[in-house]
Amino acid sequence: MGDDFDAIVVGAGFAGCSAAIRLAQKGANTLLLERGAEPGVKNLSGGILWGHDLDPILPKWQEEMPLERHIVSKRFGFLTNDKALSFEYRDESWSRPPYNAHSVLRARTDAWLAKKAEEAGATLVSAVPVDKLHVENGKVRGVVQSGEVMTAPVTIVTDGYNSRTTLGTEIRRGNPPRANQGQQRLPEDHTEVGVKEVYKLDPSVIEDRFGVQGTEGRAQEWVLGFLPPGIMAGGFLYTNRDTLSLGMIVQLGSLKGRGVASHEIIERFKLHPAIEPLVRGGELVEYGAKLIPDGYASRPDRLWGDGYLVAGDAAGFVFSNGIVIQGMSYAARSGILAADTALDALSSKDFSSSKLSAYGDRLVRAHVLPDFERFAGMDRVKWNSRIYSEYPEMLTQLFHDWMTAGPSGHPAVAGVALRTAISSKVGWMPLLRDLVDSAREV
Ligand SMILES: Cc1cc2nc3c(=O)[nH]c(=O)nc-3n(C[C@H](O)[C@H](O)[C@H](O)COP(=O)(O)OP(=O)(O)OC[C@H]3O[C@@H](n4cnc5c(N)ncnc54)[C@H](O)[C@@H]3O)c2cc1C
Known part of the structure; x- marks a missing residue:
């Protein structure tokens, strides 16, 4: 009997939508499954979208996508209890097309991307939390949700870092999550917790406070040097059109046993004398928390195998060196590369691991794997307690x-x-x- 679809994509974030758009644009009968009631509602990002990784699938994305502001400067610094030291990089070339980075709100961007996947011909089904991959004779052949099997010769796994579908499979047998007395858990020293709040403010107030005009925006990132010793966390503040994204990222392991909850850290960041005047009077309109992989150390055991490919956060592709965090761009890039590999497999009707290993070559040529390998030691530097x-x-x-x-x-x-x-x-x-x-x- 034939398969239900040519390809199934699990998770409609940046990676999944990019993969589904590419597959559908090239004529593959594609199913895109999302556990949230709508794409984007479960997603959380700071978020600055760096670069131009959507160009190959959506050449006009910068004109059409619901972007917030284009980033013209980046501030980086240290906060102590009563002091702030920072430097700011401003670049005029960032203020004109093709732009370097944009602030985004994921509820808007992901919904838009998913719509583009549908327009290209993909079938999007939301509110479907996939339970697991469907395996036949040791090969992945689709997915299972509430006992129902949906089949395809190739499945692209893009369900994020805390990926349910890869748990306990060959994809994540070892690192991460590690087996822990029969349970699976994420490696605390290579996992970050991100918490974000969105505050509504009049655009004119944002423009005055941050010295920006029109659609210009600023990004700020701070080392939080006022926390109890051992807690390693950074804070961020990004300008959107009529909101501010304020958040923090903390190394999960460094919170353990210190009696401080992540919401207390974000509260202290918000009340810092260098931050409070920027957020003052803002109305809290969104709050969320999410786990973030720590680059190379958080990668799963396998990125492809018989009948499947893994992309985005599920593959551990978040580049974060304390000065910049880049996950959305790698998610889009790896999603497109996974789709191209699946398309080749569909033309040759060969879905074996050796055929799909071409994904690895593509990840190398597109600088994804080299970026992560080259900076494999970055977390040792970033998570050095002296920095905090x-x-x-x-x-x-x-x-x-x-x-x-x-x-x-x-x-x-x-x-x-x-x-x-x-x-x-x-x-x-x-x-x-x-x-x-x-x-x-x-
Ligand atoms: C606080 C914070 C700040 C960040 N800041 C930035 C930033 O400034 N710039 C940047 O580039 N990156 C940033 N990141 C990282 C970025 O958000 C991720 O790297 C990016 O979202 C990865 O995209 P993805 O598509 O791989 O995964 P996700 O965005 O996690 O998408 C996964 C999708 O799969 C769905 N899903 C999950 N499980 C299932 C299931 N079982 N069945 C069906 N669907 C499922 C989810 O609902 C979701 O829609 C930040 C992250 C956090 C938490």
Whole structure:
């Protein structure tokens, strides 16, 4: 008996929609399944969409997609209890087409992308939480939902990091999640928790506060150096058209046993003297939390096999080095590459693991795997507890001593830096090692 579809895509996020659009555009009979009542309602992203990864499937996406603001500057810095130290990069070339990055709200973008998949000819079915992959003779041949089997010779798995469909399969037998006394769990040291709040504000207030005009926007990211020692978290604040996205990302393992909940961290971030005036008066309109993979260390065991391909967060493709987080662009890129591999398989009617391994070659040529391999040591640098405790204090103290007017005249910066380094709790060797590590890995 024939299959129900040529291809099934599980999860209508950036990866799944991109895959479904490509498949349908090339004439494949494609089923796109989404567990949320509508695409986007379950999704959460900071979110800055970097780059142009949708170009191959939607050449006019920048004109048509519900984007918020195009990002013209990026601020990065450190917050301590009462101080803030940051630098801002502004680039005029980012303010004209083809633009470099846009702030987005996923409820809007994902719904739009899913609609594009339907317009291309894919069948979208929402409110369908796929239970598992359907396996026949050791080969994936579709999916199972509430006991009903839907078949296709190739399935693209794009159901996010906390992927239910890959649990306990050869895709995630080992890392992650690891087997834990019969249960599966995500590796805490390679998993981040993201929490986001959206605040409604008049666009003119946003423009005044952030010094932007029209559809210009700004992105800010902060190391949160005011938390109890050991907790490693960063905060972000992005401008949308008439809202602000405020959120934080914390390493899951660093929260353990410290008695601080993620909502307390976001609250303290929001009330920081450098942040509060920017958000003041905003009305909370959205709140959500989600797990994020930590790049290469969070990858599953397999990215393809007999009858299946894995893309997006489900494949661990989130690039985050503490200064930039990029998951949506890799999700779109890997989704398209998975679709191209599935299309080749459909033409040759060969859905074996060896045929689908061409996906690996495509991921290499499109710089997905090389990016993650090249920066495989990044989480060692990013999750160095000194970045969240000693360095914010040390750096803000340096500027305090250098810039605070006092009775003993204006100090020379070299002298202040030397005194700060000597009095800091960080020894010379760790400081040197951290500098070398950062230069190499970030
Ligand atoms: C707080 C936060 C901030 C972030 N900031 C940024 C940022 O600024 N820039 C950036 O590029 N990235 C950012 N990311 C990462 C980015 O959101 C992800 O990398 C991206 O969403 C991955 O897309 P995806 O399609 O692979 O997975 P997802 O977006 O997770 O989509 C998976 C889809 O599958 C559906 N699904 C799940 N299980 C099932 C099932 N069993 N059956 C059917 N459907 C299912 C889900 O409902 C969802 O629609 C951020 C993430 C968080 C949490």
